Amino acid sequence: MDDELLSIGSFAREVGLTPSALRFYGDCDVLVPAHVDAVTGYRFYSPDQVARAVLLRRLRAAGVPLPEVGAVLDGTAEQARAVLAAHAQQAQEVAEAAQAAIEAILDSLPGGARRTLARVGGAELASAVRQVSPSVGDGAARAEFPVLGCILVELDDQEVRLVATDRYRLAVRTLRARVEGPAARLVVDAAAFGDVASWALPFAEVGIEVDERGARVRGGGRAQNLPTSDEGFPDYRLILDALPSPRNRLITDRNALRAALLRSPGPAVLRTEDQQLAISGGTFQPAVHTGPPLRIAFDPAVLVPALEAGVGPDVLLEISAPDQPVVVRSADQGSFTTLVMPVHTEGTRTTP
Known part of the structure; x- marks a missing residue:
């Protein structure tokens, strides 16, 4: 192994990301380690990856959704400018709405043993x-x-x-x-x-x-x-120890998924299609998906509260089987995990 490679801890300190975030980005193929020890599983990074990691950290600090980060990291300058301009506009609209809501709330508030x-x-x-x-x-x-x-x-x-x-x-x-x-x-x-x-x-x-x-x-x-x-x-x-390894990882916009689920009249079927997430009712949204083709259903009344409890712009679903609990988490807060049971509808299963 190259002596110049950095351990995940050293690399994390160098670029200002946590080891848990680096593992997440590696699992999502956004920032893949230069070397993974086949015996210990330890991850190592090249000094050449520092610039990419710093830019990734800056993009995430700006709230850029992970499905759009790739356009900035790997796309052309024109694609990066278009993504960032659209995100800046959306961020401004969200900030203005939040400020209005907070101001309305503030206006409504009344003055020796072991x-x-x-x-x-x-x-x-x-x-x-x-x-x-x-x-x-x-x-x-x-x-x-x-x-x-x-x-x-x-x-x-x-x-x-x-x-x-x-x-x-x-x-x-x-x-x-x-x-x-x-x-x-x-x-x-x-x-x-x-x-x-x-x-x-x-x-x-x-x-x-x-x-x-x-x-x-x-x-x-x-x-x-x-x-x-x-x-x-x-x-x-x-329950946590009995979870099998996930076969599918799906990352998408958390609020957009929540909105689509709220519009679903019954169990919502999620399926992947060319790095897009299709939701029953005809809604499509960008997604990062790894694993075999996916089709799974959820009761919106169960999944929506789990999405609302999360933080950050993205949600990660880790799916092992259509009859097993699905892990719901985000890159922005590895200390919070929710398990949600899917529901069975005709044809909802991951491809074996």
Whole structure:
């Protein structure tokens, strides 16, 4: 192997991207490692790839969707200018709409025991609760299994993990934290946790505290109790560990896919066609697809909330089989993963 090649960690520091982002871009064939060790799987990069990686980082920082990044990285100067001009116009329109919405919202607002303590940002905690909440069970599922109306909170290994499931979706969000004391695991009522997370939002840092008296969130010299349950939460690790390797990877515009699903009157069939995603009803949109031809169906009521909980302009679907959970994630936040069950309709299957 060339002595000049850089490890993924060294290359990440050089170009300002995280190792998880580099792995994502490699899997998507946007920034493929110069060498992958056949025994260890370690990835190495050439110094010649630095310029491409820096440009990729700048494009992603500007919010350019991944299906359009290739036109800038590999297309002509004219193609790159056209893509960037169109994206700049769209970004301006989105920013103006967001500013108007925020201003409207602002106008509507009225004037000693053994313990575990995890310190996280208040905004980070609020965001994590918001992201996993769509996967909390409600209605009949919650009536049959009350624990599905709760969020699992794990404090260990300098991380806080939030987990929620309704048996059709599973969401896991991991936060880096400063954890003091023994590992702790608690099951918290989701509705109450949402209220506490909203309260914690303004604080630069809050503490999730667990001791023999219960659990609470502390911030600004005050505390909010977290109502907990003694019921056993489903073992989400068994589900994650049992996932087979994906045969299909599909990347497309997250908001465009959401809009198309909302227009679907019933189960939405997704199929790939010449690097485009076709959605039942005749909607086509650009996509990056790897793997065999794909045809799979989803209940919009299940998939749309998973898309809404994501971040960034793109969504990645990792699909192993039409009857297996589909991993929904984004390049912009590897710490948040949702599993969504597809539905069966006539002819919806991945090609064997």
